[in-house]
Amino acid sequence: MRILKFGGTSVGSVENLRIIRNILTSDNEQKIVVCSAMSGVTDQLVKLVESARFNDNEAITRNLHALESKHHEVVDQLIERQELRNTLKDGISAMITAMFELASKPYSDNLNAEIVTYGETLLTYVFSGYLNEVGVSNVLLDAKEFMYVESVEKPNIEAVSKRLRKVLDHEPSSLYITQGFVCRDQFEKISTLKRGGSDYTATIIGAAIDADEVQIWTDIDGLHNNDPRYVDETHPISHLTYNEAAELAYFGAKILHPQTVSPVVNKDIPVLLKNTFNPEAEGTVISNRTYQTGLKAISAKDNITAIKIKSNRMLMASGYLRRIFEVFDNFNTSIDMITTSEVAISLTIDDTSYIDEIVKEIEKYAEITVEENHSIICIVGESVIKDQNSYRLFEILNYIPVRMISYGGSNNNISLLVDTKDKISSLQYLNEKLFRSHREAVV
Ligand SMILES: Nc1ncnc2c1ncn2[C@@H]1O[C@H](COP(=O)(O)OP(=O)(O)O)[C@@H](O)[C@H]1O
Ligand SMILES: N[C@@H](CC(=O)OP(=O)(O)O)C(=O)O
Numbered sequence: 001m002r003i004l005k006f007g008g009t010s011v012g013s014v015e016n017l018r019i020i021r022n023i024l025t026s027d028n029e030q031k032i033v034v035c036s037a038m039s040g041v042t043d044q045l046v047k048l049v050e051s052a053r054f055n056d057n058e059a060i061t062r063n064l065h066a067l068e069s070k071h072h073e074v075v076d077q078l079i080e081r082q083e084l085r086n087t088l089k090d091g092i093s094a095m096i097t098a099m100f101e102l103a104s105k106p107y108s109d110n111l112n113a114e115i116v117t118y119g120e121t122l123l124t125y126v127f128s129g130y131l132n133e134v135g136v137s138n139v140l141l142d143a144k145e146f147m148y149v150e151s152v153e154k155p156n157i158e159a160v161s162k163r164l165r166k167v168l169d170h171e172p173s174s175l176y177i178t179q180g181f182v183c184r185d186q187f188e189k190i191s192t193l194k195r196g197g198s199d200y201t202a203t204i205i206g207a208a209i210d211a212d213e214v215q216i217w218t219d220i221d222g223l224h225n226n227d228p229r230y231v232d233e234t235h236p237i238s239h240l241t242y243n244e245a246a247e248l249a250y251f252g253a254k255i256l257h258p259q260t261v262s263p264v265v266n267k268d269i270p271v272l273l274k275n276t277f278n279p280e281a282e283g284t285v286i287s288n289r290t291y292q293t294g295l296k297a298i299s300a301k302d303n304i305t306a307i308k309i310k311s312n313r314m315l316m317a318s319g320y321l322r323r324i325f326e327v328f329d330n331f332n333t334s335i336d337m338i339t340t341s342e343v344a345i346s347l348t349i350d351d352t353s354y355i356d357e358i359v360k361e362i363e364k365y366a367e368i369t370v371e372e373n374h375s376i377i378c379i380v381g382e383s384v385i386k387d388q389n390s391y392r393l394f395e396i397l398n399y400i401p402v403r404m405i406s407y408g409g410s411n412n413n414i415s416l417l418v419d420t421k422d423k424i425s426s427l428q429y430l431n432e433k434l435f436r437s438h439r440e441a442v443v
Contacts, residue, residue, distance in 0.1 A: 001030045001211045005180060005202035008039035009219040010276040011123055014077040017130065023217070023279055024175065025136055032141075032205055034180045035127060036198040037119025038074075041067070042181075045116040052103040052115070060103050068096045071122050078130045088129045095122055110189040113182070117192055120179035128177040138175040141167055144190060146208075147183040147201065152193055155183075155200075157263060161208035168209070178205075199257040203271065207263035214264060214271045216256070221275040222284035223248065223255055225297040226431045230424045233436065237284055237296055244296055244380050245271070245286040247413050251378035252301035261286060295390060296381035298430050300423050304336070304374040305352050306403055310344040311366035321345070327361045336376060337406045337415055346404055348376065348417060374403060375423040377430065379414040390414065392433045400426050 006020055024033065037045075044063060051059035071092045079085045095118060102115050120143075128140035146163035149155040168176070180198020185191040193200045199216055206214035220228065222236035223245070240248075242265045249256035261271060271286040309324060324345065328335055331354035338347045349355075355370060362368045384390055385408060393414065396402060404417035418426050 001032065001209055003032050003034060003202045003206045003211050003214045005034040005198055005214070005216045006036065006276065007198065007216070007218045008036045008042070010217050011035050011037075011127065012039040014074055016276065017074075017078060017127055019276060020127075020217075021131060021134065021136060023276065024131070026279075028174070030174045032176045032178060032209075032211075033138075034178055034198055034202045034205065035120060035124050036180050037123050038070070041070070041119035041123070042116055042195070045119055048099070048103060049107075049112050049115050053107050060100070064096050064100055064103075067099075067122070068092060071126060074126055075129075078126070079133055081133065084129065084133055088126060091125055091129075092122060095125070110185075110191060113192045114190045117179070117182035117190065120181050120198070124177050124179050131175075131177070136175065137173070138177050139171045139173040141176050141178040143179040143182050143201065144184060147204070148188070149183040149191070149193065149204070150186040152183075152191075152197075153259070155204050155263060157204065157207045160204055164205065164208050193257070193259075196254070196257040199260040200263075203260050203263045203269075206269050206271075207267050210267060211269055214269060215274055216260070216271065217274050217276045218255060219275065219277060220255065221278055221281035222273045223253060223286075223297065225435055226427055227253070227298075227300060229254075230427050231431045234431070236281070238282055239289065239291040240284055240286045240296065241290050241382055242286060242288055243412055244382060247378060247380045248297055248299045250301070251299045251376055251380070251413075251415070253297070253299040290382050293383040294381050294387040295379065295384050295434055297379075298427060298434070299378050299380070300427055301336075301350065301376045301378065302420055302423070304348050304350055304376050304417065304420075305355065306346060306348050306371045306374050306417060307358075308344055308346045308369045308371075309362055309366045310368075323365075324362065327358055330361075331358055333358065337404055337417055339404050339406065348374065348404070371403075373420045374417050375420045375426075377416045377418060377423070377426050379416075379430065379434070380412060383411045384414060385411050389434060393430060395433060396426065396429055399429060 010016055048063045072089050075085055075088045099115060099118055105111055128138055131138050146160055146167050148159045180201040181192055183191050183193055202214050224234040224236055226234045228234045242261045246261050249260055250258045268288055273284040275281050333349050333351055333354055336348045359368055400418060400422050402416050402418055406415040
């Protein structure tokens with residue numbers, strides 16, 4: 001069994017849905033296909049929730065009308081038979097009515113999740129109907145029946161496995177279509193795997209049914225050595241280890257949801273990143289095999305807050321650091337980077353939900369300053385710190401003000417903290433220094 005996930009761009013138009021059909025019928029393997037919402041739809045639903053929060057009925061109606069028309073249009077263009085067209089359009093309209101009712105209920109996080117995950121429900125409903133119509137027989141699965149994820153950080157693979165196997169046994173098929181992103185939480189309420197979470201849906205399903213492979217189909221030919229949105233002349237990397245992929249995803253490589261690889265690591269299920277619009281391209285294979293050590297890729301994570309804690313009272317005295325870390329721990333706030341000196345410690349966080357409480361607590365015994373709008377630039381590769389060229393990254397200090405450097409915390413990651421306004425120039429500078437001017441590309 002293979003799991004194939006198609007992202008928002010891949011399912012974003014009638015033309016693209018036809019391309020996916022060809023990909024699905026190119027072999028006879030049994031498949032579970034995980035789809036995202038059409039590109040832009042989840043953003044639209046997020047806006048809908050905002051309008052609902054402020055009881056802006058006009059905006060809600062406008063938004064839902066647009067959503068209905070968009071999906072009706074897809075059906076009109078995709079489906080030839082009038083009878084099926086009408087059935088699917090009626091089904092879409094019924095979902096729009098259900099969303100309208102939800103939007104008038106009092107706000108809660110679960111209600112929010114119920115609304116924003118409708119993009120996946122709408123798209124899979126249309127796509128499954130289309131495939132059946134063109135002779136690609138498939139079963140549409142409701143992910144809410146099996147995606148039981150007590151905590152997003154630690155999905156309960158066994159529980160998903162039990163529920164999913166039951167659903168699959170109930171309706172045997174060689175092709176299943178289901179929704180990414182949506183799940184049920186520990187209270188069985190509808191929740192999400194966070195933005196971009198359909199990648200994670202695919203690997204959770206892959207682990208739950210011991211799939212042979214998880215394929216993530218997107219709009220680029222694999223994970224590139226640097227962010228192609230900001231840097232010219234990047235190249236795809238043919239192999240990455242789970243560790244490398246996890247570091248890159250966590251530190252901002254948008255192509256992968258941060259937690260994508262975690263469910264499949266122990267089961268050693270390979271994850272393949274493929275390009276929907278160029279299926280011939282090799283893509284990137286993520287597995288536990290190391291083909292080449294050394295520098296592989298650079299990524300950047302935004303919205304980082306730097307915190308400096310200064311104290312004359314023997315910062316390094318035993319127990320002092322523990323006391324500081326405890327404060328962050330008590331407020332469930334994880335720390336990404338740390339550097340220390342005799343009298344000060346600098347660290348970074350990305351979740352500032354409890355920043356006021358943390359500051360208040362630490363102020364009791366130290367001076368604390370908070371600086372927002374930073375980015376972590378992460379340089380990744382198995383044993384990257386032993387790479388003979390990695391010293392070149394320090395030349396960046398001549399050109400860009402670097403706020404913190406973390407080197408040696410792990411062999412596989414070197415991180416720099418810069419002001420976000422310097423992020424793009426940092427990525428470009430490092431690309432030139434590390435990948436272009438001195439060496440052949442590591443691919
Ligand atoms: N290191 C990287 N390698 C490849 N793509 C990247 C990288 N960093 C950012 N991206 C961007 O991620 C995009 C794919 O994002 P993604 O959210 O996975 O799309 P979708 O879910 O719609 O398939 C690419 O088009 C590319 O611009
Ligand atoms: N539709 C959701 C989930 C998702 O994974 O989307 P995509 O595969 O397009 O990143 C989102 O936009 O967050």
